[in-house]
Amino acid sequence: MNSNSDGPDPAKLDRVVADARRAGEQRASGYRERALKIYPWICGRCAREFDRSNVVQLTVHHRDHNHDNNPPDGSNWELLCVYCHDNEHSRQLEAAQGHGASGGATESRATHQPFADLKKLLKGGT
Numbered sequence: 062m063n064s065n066s067d068g069p070d071p072a073k074l075d076r077v078v079a080d081a082r083r084a085g086e087q088r089a090s091g092y093r094e095r096a097l098k099i100y101p102w103i104c105g106r107c108a109r110e111f112d113r114s115n116v117v118q119l120t121v122h123h124r125d126h127n128h129d130n131n132p133p134d135g136s137n138w139e140l141l142c143v144y145c146h147d148n149e150h151s152r153q154l155e156a157a158q159g160h161g162a163s164g165g166a167t168e169s170r171a172t173h174q175p176f177a178d179l180k181k182l183l184k185g186g187t
């Protein structure tokens with residue numbers, strides 16, 4: 062008989078998690094496709110031009126460094142070659158390191174903090 066009919070269904074939960082993960086991956090690759098559609102395939106720093114054979118070296122940079130900020134008009138995107146993109150981020154890192162004593166990128170701290178708080182809440186709840 063169906064002794065397991067009530068209670069959470071682990072298979073269903075797995076599917077929900079997998080769906081969410083797939084949606085996130087699709088969104089991540091989606092903004093690159095869209096950016097390559099609206100902008101000419103030229104690095105915004107060194108003006109190097111790209112075509113189908115080497116477009117893999119052209120990357121999408123987020124001007125505000127927030128990868129979840131993807132306005133449909135592309136105003137937060139900038140196409141940079143891998144070298145200039147690297148440069149852009151290491152410059153940002155140097156600026157952050159020289160600035161404060163706490164260290165670490167503000168970007169990652171901002172994304173991790175909510176989860177830390179959530180953990181604390183779950184643990185300390187009465």
Ligand SMILES: [Zn+2]
Nearest residue numbers: 104107142145
């Ligand atoms: Zn470049």
Ligand SMILES: [Zn+2]
Nearest residue numbers: 121122123146
């Ligand atoms: Zn970037």
